[in-house]
Amino acid sequence: MRQRAMRTGTTVGFWVFMTLLTLIPIWWMFVVSMRSRVELFSRPNLAISRLYMENYSNVLTDSTFQRYMTNSVVVSSCNAALVMALALLATYALSRYKLVGRDNIFFWLITNRMAPPAAFLLPLFIMFTRSFRIGDWTLFDTQLGLILLYCVFNLPFAIWLLKGVVDGIPIELDDAAMIDGAGLGGVLRHVVIPLAAPGLAVTGILSWVFAWNEYLFAANLTSVEARTITTGLAEFVTVTGTNWGELAAMSMITLIPSAIIVIVAQRYIVMGLTFGAVKE
Amino acid sequence: MSDRQDDVGATRESPERAKLKSASERPGFLPFHTNAFDRVFIGVVILIGIHLLWLRFMEPALPIEVATVISLVVGYVVVRRG
Amino acid sequence: MRNPRTGWLLLSPTLIILIIFGFMPFLYVLVVGFFDWNVFAAEDGMRFNGLGNYRRLVFDDLFLHSVGLTIRFAVFAIVSEVVLGFLLAQMLTRKFPGKSLFRIIHTFPLMIAPIAVGAIWRLLVIPGFGPVPFVLDRWFDFTYQIGTYPDQALATSVIMDVWHWTPFVTLTMLAGLSAIPREPVEQAKVDGANRLQVFWYVTLPFLRPVLLTTVFIRIMDAIRTVDEVWMLAGGGPGTRFTGIYIWRVTSPGASADWGYGSSISLITLYLTIVLCWLLFIAISGRRKGEVE
Structure with missing residues (x-):
């Protein structure tokens, strides 16, 4: 004893x-x-x-910081919504239809997640500034560019996470709804989405965090208009006198979402980070 | 893993079974199961590797085409026998 | 009723986005790597250069050095994380007061943005007002300057990575440990095995899949670390990892040598893919003579 x-x-x-x-x-x-x-x-x-409190008030009233903050919120939220929608459709397709090369698609998805982002910076920069061009408009320095680009690392993870969830929904429920006359949209809306809702929520939350935390792409593919808060943090460190107090204040502000998510979604973090390979 | 230990024991006891088992495997020399795609992939990996090492260490002596020939031969062996 | 065409239609937006932003960049570096393309040169345009970029690359000491550094960083960090994470997970299998609170706090670093992790550690080690150099100097008479000593910078990066990622290992190990059935462990104890033997012959084999998956994910993340180390040391000596090196060489402001940048990117992808594939083979247990 x-x-x-x-x-x-x-x-x-x-x-x-x-x-x-x-x-x-x-x-x-x-x-x-x-x-x-x-x-x-x-x-x-x-x-x-x-x-x-001056560091905080300086940061919060600064218009540049406000723009970065808005950008980060917009980009992360739109990206999370887009990822949830696309991943649900993709998982449904992979789970319910006999598609040629299903397993190879899976393997290809995970390689997308594992690729070092630094190796893609240059081609993406060329693509963003030169290839996607309509008149004067390019994808460079736009929120849309980041929203689409973040799908590259969020979609694979979301699909891997949701695959288990959608596979777990009995296919008989789909069939029953279809016999009752529901189309594909009806099945998704009345059967799949309600049953997959918890998994979908976790996917959305974690995608949001990953997009919020991203730095390298944002730093290289934006210049003024679409900069996010993580690039703002890095910009504080300059050769001539860094304002450490404000840097710390801004970092503290970027920590808030992380703290909330750890408390809310604690049980699902492991599943999310291991693509559902390890469950609790 | 306890399965594996059993398996090792069993192999030692009955050579017939071991023979049967290895006959069901591909007789390739690579230490793991491969399909055609894997072997082509390994071939490409080796090709790039040989070329890079060649550029670094062998180029003053022999031109790079020699590396291409060597790696094509190695690649052929891997794809057919691996 | 289930027409594959509908399936492909549902899958198509995902595939289109991933092909455009995931696969096309790969083709881009593959092609551009064979060209000489300097945007600020007199004539803007690509000139075929054969293997020239790669010839330069294999003698690029900075690049080779960065690969070595990255490997050292990954090995030190991951070994420490696995050992520490396993011990912590082992402790979490018991019941003790305040466990869930400790666990939540322990998980916290996982969700912090890497760039903010870098900022946190930079504030700790900054000469002038950071507590770490102060304490080391005052109590241990030890000069700590990550801007000057490469080894200290590397060690600091490793410690930062351990701080950031050990929770991940703890949580996966905990998941693995709680999935181990009780009977074999009890049986081994009845048979007179000591704790080390139980660990080696019972726990570890059960844990193997989770352990390998964890190590796989950690390695892939560690070798592409950029943000936090950049924020910590600004690419100073001892922290020029491959990711940072590529980033500096290929970032639009720093260098206009897009052909060479592409070849470096491609070789880094090559090294990553080879490593990833080897680990994948190890995990998927396709080794011969193994029962599936």
């Missing part, structure tokens, strides 16, 4: 330690965001002496 208590004690102690290791870096960023430039360069300590 005593030994078990000891063991529980050690476990809890160890986890407290791990939690501190996880939180201290984030806490330090919070501390930096609450300090003025002068205070920063004094002796480092982890306590917050006074509420100094």
Whole structure:
């Protein structure tokens, strides 16, 4: 009995330690965001002496930051919606129809997810600035460009995740609805979507986060109008005097969605990150 | 994995079974099961690899065409026998 | 009733998007890699260059160095993550007070944007006001300067990656551990196996698929790391990984040498695909003599 208590004690102690290791870096960023430039360069300590909100108010009232924020929200939300819709259709097709080369399509999908984005930057830049051109309009520096491009890494993951969900819906339900006279749209709306709703929600949430977190494509395929918040963060670090307080404040703001998602969708993160290969 | 251990044991006990099993496998020399696509893929991978190494180490001595010939031969062997 | 044509119709938007943005770039680098194409040169246009770009590439020490660095980074980071993640998952199989709270906090780094992870760590290690250099200097008399010492920069990247991704390993391992049936473990204990033997002969074989999948995903992610390390060290010494190198060479502002950039991209894709395929073979268990 005593030994078990000891063991529980050690476990809890160890986890407290791990939690501190996880939180201290984030806490330090919070501390930096609450300090003025002068205070920063004094002796480092982890306590917050006074509420100094100027970094936050500077960032939040800055029109550039507001534009970046709007772009990020628009791009992530549209991308998540698009991914949910396309992935549902694609999974339904892969699950219900006998298509030639189904398994090869699957393998090809995962290779899309695994490809190093850096290797695609140059061709994408050429395509965005030169190939997709209508008069003066190009895909470069548009929200539409990013929304479509983010499908490349979000769609494969969404399809892999949803495949299990749609496969789990008995095909007899489809048939029954069809006998009752429902078309394809009716089957999707009244049978598949209601039953796949939880899986669909998880897909949407995680796609949203992945799009929100993306940096490399956004940094190279936008210049002014469609820049997202992650590129904004990187822009803070300049050769001539970085404003660390505002950088920290802005980072703290980008953390908010992550925090919400960890709490809301905690159980599904693993499934999402392993394409449903590992379930809890 | 416990299955695998059983299998090893069984193979040692009955050579007939082991023979049967290996006969059902392709007799290729590659250490895993392959289909035609896999072998063509391996062939292309080897082709690129040989060319790159050749450019780095062998080019002053022998022209790159030699690498092409070598890798085509290797590729043929892999596709037919792998 | 189920016409395959309808199926293809449903699949087509997905395929079209992936072909345009996933496959066409690949064809693009494949073709452009054989050309000399410098946008800012006197005449803009592609000139066929044969293997010239690749000849340059195999002697490009910066590129080769970046590949070596990436491999070191991936090996150090993934080994630490797997060991640590396994231990943590093992601890999470027990019941103890506050477990779910600890777990939620532990999961948090996973969802943070890589660029923000880089910012967090940069603030920790920045000379001047970061606590890490301060503490190391004050208590251990150790000079810590990631801008100067490549090894320190690499080590910091590894630690940052461990901080960011260990939770992923913990969660997958936990899923794997909770799926292990109890009987074989109990049986082994009855037969007198010690804890190490139980782990080696019972737990590990059951865990193998999950472990391999986890390592596979981690390797593929680690070798394409760009954002967080860039934010941490700005491409300083010791952190020029392949992804960062390609990015710097091919980014429109930095270099206009699109032919060479394409050849680097293609070779990186080649290395990635070969590695990915080898790991895939290892996972799918297609080795001969193995029971399927």
